Amino acid sequence: MVVPVLSEAERLKLDPSDDALFYAHPRFVQHLDGAFRLRLTDLYRQRIPAGSVVLDLMSSWVSHLPEEVAYAEVIGHGLNRQELEANPRLDRHWIQNLNRVQSLPLEDSSVDAALTVAGWQYLQFPEAVACELWRVLRPGGQWIIAFSNRMFFQKAPQVWAEASDQDHLLTVARVLIAQGWPKPELIAESTRAEGPLGWIGGKGDPFFAVIATRPTQ
Numbered sequence: 001m002v003v004p005v006l007s008e009a010e011r012l013k014l015d016p017s018d019d020a021l022f023y024a025h026p027r028f029v030q031h032l033d034g035a036f037r038l039r040l041t042d043l044y045r046q047r048i049p050a051g052s053v054v055l056d057l058m059s060s061w062v063s064h065l066p067e068e069v070a071y072a073e074v075i076g077h078g079l080n081r082q083e084l085e086a087n088p089r090l091d092r093h094w095i096q097n098l099n100r101v102q103s104l105p106l107e108d109s110s111v112d113a114a115l116t117v118a119g120w121q122y123l124q125f126p127e128a129v130a131c132e133l134w135r136v137l138r139p140g141g142q143w144i145i146a147f148s149n150r151m152f153f154q155k156a157p158q159v160w161a162e163a164s165d166q167d168h169l170l171t172v173a174r175v176l177i178a179q180g181w182p183k184p185e186l187i188a189e190s191t192r193a194e195g196p197l198g199w200i201g202g203k204g205d206p207f208f209a210v211i212a213t214r215p216t217q
């Protein structure tokens with residue numbers, strides 16, 4: 001059963017038009033800088049065993065998985081067909097607006113690891129999505145939700161658009177725990193900019209992640 005956490009006001013976005021319109025044209029850009037992406041790929045390397053079935057929820061033309069690791073299958077989801085077709089890591093994908101329909105076309109306990117990168121921030125009904133992730137992840141499976149401090153402001157619900165980095169971490173944790181997930185692991189780190197800027201102490205995009213594990217019992 002889905003347990004509501006956000007108020008109706010917190011779900012509202014500045015741009016309430018269909019998200020499919022906003023993502024109708026492909027954006028072949030990196031949404032996060034190189035320092036963030038290196039940290040994320042390293043986290044995946046540590047946490048996702050080779051041979052796993054991986055779900056990249058809210059994906060694009062890149063999945064940030066380590067190139068040298070082979071997975072049993074990488075299933076992608078997103079809103080733009082051209083981006084998903086261009087993503088070299090995806091074995092298959094589907095298109096679905098999660099702010100319209102939250103139930104996922106995946107079998108129970110069929111996924112070993114799920115990834116959501118710079119995506120949670122656009123969810124108006126994260127509680128229902130969190131219940132679906134519980135259903136599709138196998139016991140012991142992990143959901144890695146990563147984000148930085150930027151967003152398409154007009155498309156982020158008020159709960160995200162008007163909150164601090166710390167609030168973002170706490171909101172994700174609060175939503176998960178209310179749906180029955182055990183207390184997740186929270187990561188908040190600065191990164192070092194790539195190249196000469198980093199040599200003199202320049203910072204990259206800050207790195208935040210929430211790692212939720214479906215218990216084995």
Ligand SMILES: C[S@@+](CC[C@H](N)C(=O)[O-])C[C@H]1O[C@@H](n2cnc3c(N)ncnc32)[C@H](O)[C@@H]1O
Nearest residue numbers: 019031058059060078079097098099117118122
């Ligand atoms: C900032 S991009 C991040 C893409 C990708 N995860 C990455 O790391 O580059 C946000 C992504 O969230 C997804 N997204 C946004 N709103 C969505 C919605 N209402 N339903 C489903 N997916 C959505 C789209 O796939 C979009 O590419």
